[in-house]
Amino acid sequence: MISFKNVSCTFEGGAGIENATFDIEPGEFVCIIGPTGAGKTTFLKLIYMDIFPEEGTVGVDKYRSDKIKKRSIPMLRRRVGMVFQDFELLKDRSVFDNIAIPLHVQGVGMKMVKDEVENVLERLGISDRRDHLPSQLSGGEQQIVSLARALVKDPLVILADEPTGNLDPAASLKVIELLEEINRDGTAVLMATHNFSLVKDRGYRFMQIVDGEVQT
Amino acid sequence: MIDRFLYLVSEGIRSLWRTKTTALATISAIGIAASFVVFSAVVGENISGIIQIARGQYEFQVFFSKDVDNIRAAELVDQIGAIEGIMSASLITKEEAADIFQREFGENIFDLLEENPLPPGSVLKLRQPKDGRIDVNPIIKQIELVEGVDEVRYQERLISLIERYYEGFFAAVTALAAAILFGTVILISNTIRLSIYARRDLIRILKLVGATDRFVRFPFMIEGILEGFFGSLVAAAVSYGFVEGSNYFLSLFTQYRLVWQFQIVALLVGVIVFFSFVGSMRAVRKFL
Numbered sequence: 001m002i003s004f005k006n007v008s009c010t011f012e013g014g015a016g017i018e019n020a021t022f023d024i025e026p027g028e029f030v031c032i033i034g035p036t037g038a039g040k041t042t043f044l045k046l047i048y049m050d051i052f053p054e055e056g057t058v059g060v061d062k063y064r065s066d067k068i069k070k071r072s073i074p075m076l077r078r079r080v081g082m083v084f085q086d087f088e089l090l091k092d093r094s095v096f097d098n099i100a101i102p103l104h105v106q107g108v109g110m111k112m113v114k115d116e117v118e119n120v121l122e123r124l125g126i127s128d129r130r131d132h133l134p135s136q137l138s139g140g141e142q143q144i145v146s147l148a149r150a151l152v153k154d155p156l157v158i159l160a161d162e163p164t165g166n167l168d169p170a171a172s173l174k175v176i177e178l179l180e181e182i183n184r185d186g187t188a189v190l191m192a193t194h195n196f197s198l199v200k201d202r203g204y205r206f207m208q209i210v211d212g213e214v215q216t
Numbered sequence: 217m218i219d220r221f222l223y224l225v226s227e228g229i230r231s232l233w234r235t236k237t238t239a240l241a242t243i244s245a246i247g248i249a250a251s252f253v254v255f256s257a258v259v260g261e262n263i264s265g266i267i268q269i270a271r272g273q274y275e276f277q278v279f280f281s282k283d284v285d286n287i288r289a290a291e292l293v294d295q296i297g298a299i300e301g302i303m304s305a306s307l308i309t310k311e312e313a314a315d316i317f318q319r320e321f322g323e324n325i326f327d328l329l330e331e332n333p334l335p336p337g338s339v340l341k342l343r344q345p346k347d348g349r350i351d352v353n354p355i356i357k358q359i360e361l362v363e364g365v366d367e368v369r370y371q372e373r374l375i376s377l378i379e380r381y382y383e384g385f386f387a388a389v390t391a392l393a394a395a396i397l398f399g400t401v402i403l404i405s406n407t408i409r410l411s412i413y414a415r416r417d418l419i420r421i422l423k424l425v426g427a428t429d430r431f432v433r434f435p436f437m438i439e440g441i442l443e444g445f446f447g448s449l450v451a452a453a454v455s456y457g458f459v460e461g462s463n464y465f466l467s468l469f470t471q472y473r474l475v476w477q478f479q480i481v482a483l484l485v486g487v488i489v490f491f492s493f494v495g496s497m498r499a500v501r502k503f504l
C-alpha cells in the first residue's frame with residue numbers, strides 16, 4: 001500500500017533520507033523512531049506528497065510520486081489521515097466543525113456530514129465535547145479531536161507525527177490506545193515519535209532512521 | 217453539489233466577517249468613489265435629455281435632390297408629413313428657395329446663374345411629447361430614407377455647443393469610471409490578500425485534508441465579490457442622496473429636476489461586481 005523504492009531526499013548539510021526501500025502493508029502499525037532531525041517528518045511528508053524525492057519513487061495506494069499530477073495530490077490526501085504534534089485545529093471553530101472539514105472538502109452532503117461526524121465523536125468518546133472550541137479542551141482532548149478529523153474520511157492510513165509530543169503521560173497513553181483501537185478496525189497507522197519508552201513493548205513494527213538510513 | 221456550494225458561500229461570508237474592519241474600509245472606499253461616477257452619469261443622462269428637448273424644439277429643414285421638381289416635392293412633403301412624430305410639413309418650392317436665398321444673401325440667384333440650381337425642400341415641426349423628451353434621431357433616419365430626400369438639417373449651433381460640452385463631460389466621467397474600476401481591482405485584491413494571510417492556518421489545513429485549489433479559493437472569491445457588491449450598493453445609496461440633494465437645490469430657483477437613472481445603477485453594480493471578481497482572482501492567483 002505504501003512502497004518506497006530507492007528513495008533519497010536530502011537537504012543541505014547532509015540531513016534527510018537516503019536510498020530507502022521498503023513496503024508497508026494495509027492494516028500495519030508502524031512506528032518510526034529516531035533522534036530529532038533524523039528525518040521522521042521528512043519521511044511522512046514524502047508519503048502525503050508535500051515534498052518529492054530527488055531519487056527513487058514513493059507509491060501510496062495507486063499514486064506514484066514520479067507520475068502524480070498536481071491536481072491528483074488532493075485525491076491522495078483524502079485517502080490519508082494526518083495528525084500532528086501541535087494538533088493543527090482551527091481555533092475559531094467548534095470540535096464538530098473542525099472534524100467536518102475533510103468531509104466538506106470532499107463534497108459530502110450536510111446530513112451525511114452530521115451523521116459521520118457524530119459517529120466518529122462517539123467512537124472516540126468525545127461526544128460531550130461536540131460544541132466546544134479547541135481552547136476549551138485539554139491538550140489530550142485536542143489531539144483526540146485531530147485524530148477524529150483524520151479518521152472521519154475513513155483513510156487507508158493515519159500518519160501521526162509525534163502525536164504525543166505535547167501531552168502528559170496519561171494523555172499520551174490514551175492517544176496511543178486510541179490509535180491501536182483504530183488500527184484493530186483495519187486502518188494502517190504510521191507514527192513518528194522519539195518517546196521510545198512509550199511504544200517499545202507494544203508489539204509494533206519499528207523503523208529506525210539512523211544517519212539517513214531507514215532500518216526496518 | 218448544492219451543499220458544497222452553500223458551504224463555500226458560508227465560508228466566504230465567514231471570511232468577510234472575520235476581516236470586517238478592512239472589508240468595511242474597502243466597501244466604503246469603493247462606495248464613495250463610485251458614487252461620484254454614478255452621480256456624474258445621472259447628470260450626464262439628464263443633460264443628454266436636455267439636448268434632446270432642445271433638438272425637438274427647433275424646425276427641421278429638408279432638402280430634396282436636384283432632380284425633384286415642385287410637383288414631386290409636394291408628394292414628398294405629404295409622405296414626410298405622415299411620419300410618426302411630425303406635426304407639420306410645409307413645402308418650399310424651387311422658387312421660394314430662391315427667394316430665401318435672396319433674402320439671406322442679398323443676391324438674386326438668376327443674376328449669378330442662368331438657371332435656378334436650388335432644390336425644393338420642406339420645413340418641418342415636430343410634435344412635442346408630454347414630458348418634452350424626444351429622440352429625434354429615429355425621425356431623422358426615417359426622413360432620410362424617403363426617396364428624393366438629400367439632406368436633413370436642424371438648428372445645430374446651440375445643440376452642438378451643448379453636445380460638445382457634453383462630450384467633454386462624458387469623456388471625463390468615463391476616465392473617472394475607468395480609474396475607479398482599476399482602483400477597485402487593486403483594493404479588492406489587497407483586501408483579499410490580507411484575508412488570505414489572516415487565514416493561513418485554514419488554508420494549510422484544507423490542503424492537508426485534500427482540498428482542491430478551487431475549493432480553497434472559492435470562499436475568497438465570494439468574499440471579494442461581496443465586498444464589491446456591497447460597495448456598489450453604498451454607491452447607489454450615496455448617489456441617490458446626491459441627486460435628491462441637487463434637486464432640493466434646483467428647486468430653489470428652477471422647475472427642472474434631475475431624473476434618477478436606475479439603469480445606470482444596475483450597470484454599475486454589474487460592472488463593479490465583475491471587477492471585484494477580477495481583483496479577487498488576482499489575489500488568489502498570486503497569493504494562494
Ligand SMILES: Nc1ncnc2c1ncn2[C@@H]1O[C@H](COP(=O)(O)OP(=O)(O)OP(=O)(O)O)[C@@H](O)[C@H]1O
Nearest residue numbers: 011012015016035036037038039040041042043194
Ligand atoms: N525544507 C527543508 N530545507 C532544508 N532542510 C530541511 C528541510 N526540511 C527538513 N530539513 C532538515 O532535514 C532534517 C530532518 O528533518 P525532519 O523534520 O524530518 O526531522 P525529524 O526527525 O522530524 O525531527 P524532529 O524529531 O525534531 O521532529 C533536519 O536536519 C532538518 O533541518
Ligand SMILES: [Mg+2]
Nearest residue numbers: 040041042161
Ligand atoms: Mg519532526
